[in-house]
Amino acid sequence: MTLLSDISTPDNPKGPTGETLAIRGGQPLSGEVWVKGAKNLVTKAMVAALLGESPSVLRDVPSISDVAVVRSLLEVHGVRVVDGEEDGTLHLDPSDVESAHMEEIDAHAGASRIPILFCGPLLHRLGQAFIPDLGGCRIGDRPIDFHLDALRKFGAVVEKLPTGIRLSAPNGLHGANIHLPYPSVGATEQVLLTAVRSKGVTELRNAAIEPEIMDLIAVLQKMGAIISYEPNRVILIEGVDKLHGYDHRAIFDRNEAASWACAALATDGEIFVRGAKQQEMLTFLNVMRKVGADFDIQEEGILFRRGESLRPVTVETDVHPGFMTDWQQPLIVALTQAAGESIVHETVYENRFGFTNALVKMGANIVVHPHGLQEGPRRVPRRSLEQAAVINGPTHLRGAEITVPDLRGGYSHVIAALTAEGESVVKNVGIISRGYEKFFDKLSALGADFDVIG
Structure with a gap:
C-alpha cells in the first residue's frame, strides 16, 4: 500500500482534499483504533x-x-x-x-x-x-x-x-x-x-x-x-x-467512536475503540443493541463486533440526548447489511442524505423521501426540513467510482467501499482529515486494502 501524509499542519490547514483512494473491499476490518479529543x-x-x-x-x-x-x-x-x-x-x-x-x-x-x-x-x-x-x-x-x-x-x-x-x-x-x-x-x-x-x-x-x-x-x-x-x-x-x-x-470524540463501530458492523469485523466511554454514547449503544451488534464495554474503551445477523431499525436524529445526526451516515452503511427495512428520519439538517446516491450506485437499496414520511409513530417532533431514508437489505455492495461530498458522508463512502466486493475509486477523501486523525494509518492498522493514487 502506498500512503501519503493524511495529517494536516498549520502550513496546510485544509488537508489533502484532492486525494483519491483505490480501495479493494470485501474483507473485515479488525484491530484497534485510538480516539482522541472531540x-x-x-x-x-x-x-x-x-x-x-x-x-x-x-x-x-x-x-x-x-x-x-x-x-x-x-x-x-x-x-x-x-x-x-x-x-x-x-x-x-x-x-x-x-x-x-x-x-x-x-x-x-x-x-x-x-x-x-x-x-x-x-x-x-x-x-x-x-x-x-x-x-x-x-x-x-x-x-x-x-x-x-x-x-x-x-x-x-x-x-x-x-x-x-x-x-x-x-x-x-x-x-x-x-x-x-x-x-x-x-x-x-x-x-x-x-x-x-x-x-x-x-x-x-x-x-x-x-x-x-x-x-x-x-x-x-x-x-x-x-x-x-x-x-x-x-x-x-x-x-x-x-x-x-x-x-x-478534552472529552473523547463520540462521532469518531461511533463511526468505527459502524465500520465493524458493515464489514463484519471487530474493532476496539480505545478511549470511547459508555456514558456519552448511551443513545448510540442502545441503537447498536437493537440492530444486533455485540459490544463489550471496558475501562479503556469499547469493543464492537457484529455478533449476529443485523436487524433493521427505525432511527430519528435529534439534538442530545437524541441520536446524533453525525451518527446516521455511517449507520446507514451498516444497515445496508441488515435483513429487512430500516428507516432513518433526519430532523436536524435538510440535505444530509446526498451521500446515499453513491451507496445506491454501489448496489444499496435506499430510497430517500425529500419531505419525510408522515405515517408511523414518532418520538421526535416533525420538522418542515426533514427527510427520511428507507433502507432495504441485506444487499451485496460492489465497487464503484465515487466522490466524497462532506466529512461524515466521506467516511461512510470509504467504509462502503471497504464493505463492497471488488475495487472502488474514492475521490476527494482529503476532506475526511477535517475530523478523523491519521485516518489512513488507522485504516491500515485495521487491515484495509487500499492505495493512494492521486
Whole structure:
C-alpha cells in the first residue's frame, strides 16, 4: 500500500482534499483504533483560551485540519501556540492578542465556520472582530443569524461588508436574556464564550446540552467562570471581570467512536475503540443493541463486533440526548447489511442524505423521501426540513467510482467501499482529515486494502 501524509499542519490547514483512494473491499476490518479529543470540543476550547489572562494547556488534541485552522487563526491574532512534550498537547498563550487583517483571517479560515466563535472573546479583548464568508460541509443551511442575534443582545454592533461581517462593542458587552429558536450547538457555544466576561447575568433558554457543551462549560469554569445548568435546557452565566488559563483534557470524540463501530458492523469485523466511554454514547449503544451488534464495554474503551445477523431499525436524529445526526451516515452503511427495512428520519439538517446516491450506485437499496414520511409513530417532533431514508437489505455492495461530498458522508463512502466486493475509486477523501486523525494509518492498522493514487 502506498500512503501519503493524511495529517494536516498549520502550513496546510485544509488537508489533502484532492486525494483519491483505490480501495479493494470485501474483507473485515479488525484491530484497534485510538480516539482522541472531540473535534467539536477541542476547537472551541482553543478559542476559549483567548479569554484568559494567562496561558492554557489543552490535552488529547487530535491532529486534524480543523485544529490546524483554529491554530492558524489564533496565531494570526497573536496567540502563541506551542506543542507540548506529550502527544496531542497544546500550550496556548494569549498574552499578546492583537487585531488581524481581514485578508489574513479569510486566508487562514478556509472552509471552517470556526471564525464566528472568535467574536465574543475578541470583542472582550480588542473591542472588535471580523467574520469572513463562512464555509463548511454542504449538508444544509446553517444560518449564522442565531449567532448574530445573540451578539446584538449582548450589545455588539454588527456591520455587514462585501467581504464578511465586522463587529464592534463601543460600550462593552452586558448580560442578556436569550431564547434560542432551536437548541443550536454553535449558538450555545457563542453565548457561553461571550457571556462569561459580559457584565451582569445571562440567561440562555433552549440551550444545547451535548456532552461537548458540558465539557466547554467545564473548561470555562476552570478559567474562573460562574455557570450553572438548570432543568429544561436553561443555562445561567454570571459575568466576571477576568479569567485565567486552564489545564484540561478534552472529552473523547463520540462521532469518531461511533463511526468505527459502524465500520465493524458493515464489514463484519471487530474493532476496539480505545478511549470511547459508555456514558456519552448511551443513545448510540442502545441503537447498536437493537440492530444486533455485540459490544463489550471496558475501562479503556469499547469493543464492537457484529455478533449476529443485523436487524433493521427505525432511527430519528435529534439534538442530545437524541441520536446524533453525525451518527446516521455511517449507520446507514451498516444497515445496508441488515435483513429487512430500516428507516432513518433526519430532523436536524435538510440535505444530509446526498451521500446515499453513491451507496445506491454501489448496489444499496435506499430510497430517500425529500419531505419525510408522515405515517408511523414518532418520538421526535416533525420538522418542515426533514427527510427520511428507507433502507432495504441485506444487499451485496460492489465497487464503484465515487466522490466524497462532506466529512461524515466521506467516511461512510470509504467504509462502503471497504464493505463492497471488488475495487472502488474514492475521490476527494482529503476532506475526511477535517475530523478523523491519521485516518489512513488507522485504516491500515485495521487491515484495509487500499492505495493512494492521486
